Amino acid sequence: MRYYFDSRSGSCRRVSAVAKHLGIDVEWVSVDLLAQESHTPEMLKLNPNGKLPVLVDGDLVLWEAAAIMIYLCDKAGDTTLWPEGEARHHVTKWMFWAAEHFRQSAPVYFEENFVTKLTGAAPDTTRVAYAEAELRRFAAILDAHLAENQFAAGDAPTLADFDLAAPLSQMPRSFVPYDDYPNIMDWYLRLGAAIPAWAETGAELDRRLNQLV
Ligand SMILES: N[C@@H](CCC(=O)N[C@@H](CS)C(=O)NCC(=O)O)C(=O)O
Known part of the structure; x- marks a missing residue:
């Protein structure tokens, strides 16, 4: 492969x-x-x-x-990250929701707050304001869910957590205000602690992107 x-x-x-x-x-x-x-x-x-x-x-x-x-x-043949039965439906629900809603705002912040720094272009504040409204609408839902649940689809990490957590990878550069949502921030750390590969890939991403600025 x-x-x-x-x-x-x-x-x-x-x-x-x-x-x-x-x-x-x-x-x-x-x-x-x-x-x-x-x-x-x-x-x-x-x-x-x-x-x-x-x-x-x-x-x-x-x-x-x-x-x-x-x-x-x-x-x-993994059924931990990709569980079988009813749990799988919760995993796919959060994966689709991540793609359709939760992840939509982060690329706007990345482009306007980080890429513009590299290119010298002026950030489009109207675009960021729209992204922020969408972000706040959906982050509140995830934050409330994580107040009651360790991970997106229950007590253990699944593919849904990777799909939801990916946009937080660029937080040091994109400045998406996820830190207004304490349950999201706690869960992000919990995911890195539970899955060392998540923490390692995050550290490598930061290391390489920090070289650019
Ligand atoms: N929906 C796609 C998104 C992939 C994506 O946006 N990849 C970006 C990097 S994060 C990329 O390759 N961008 C290069 C380009 O658009 O030219 C997925 O989940 O795989």
Whole structure:
């Protein structure tokens, strides 16, 4: 299996953490997103979106981090991160909710508060104000849920936690105000403590992005 990734990406972090945590033997192929390497003709053949992560296993080519995470769990026969039965429906509920709602605001903050610093462009404050309204609407829901639950789908971490936690990876640079939500902040630390691969991939992401500024 070949896994194309950039360790500075929160989307790739989700897959990298699963591969490391489950000890799956993949060929790690580093792609430089800032050098536009995900848009070469070869990479666009694998993923026409020009995005990472991408996984290739024989004839199967997968993009979308969530699809790849599920594939890796199935391949490894894992039922901890990807539990069976009713629990799986709660995991997929939070995974879809993360993609459709909770994760939507973070890229706006990243682009306006970090990428503009690298390019010298002026931040678009109207865009950030809209992202903030959306963020606050959905963060309050996750925060209330985590007041009653250790992890998104119960007492142990699952793929849903990786999908929900990924946007917090860029918090030191994007300044999304997740720290107004104490249960979210506590859960994020709990996830890193429960899954060392989550903490390790976060440290590597920070190390490499801090080199840019
Ligand atoms: N929905 C996709 C998002 C992937 C994504 O946005 N990847 C970013 C890095 S975090 C990327 O490759 N951006 C490069 C580009 O758009 O050119 C997933 O979950 O895999």
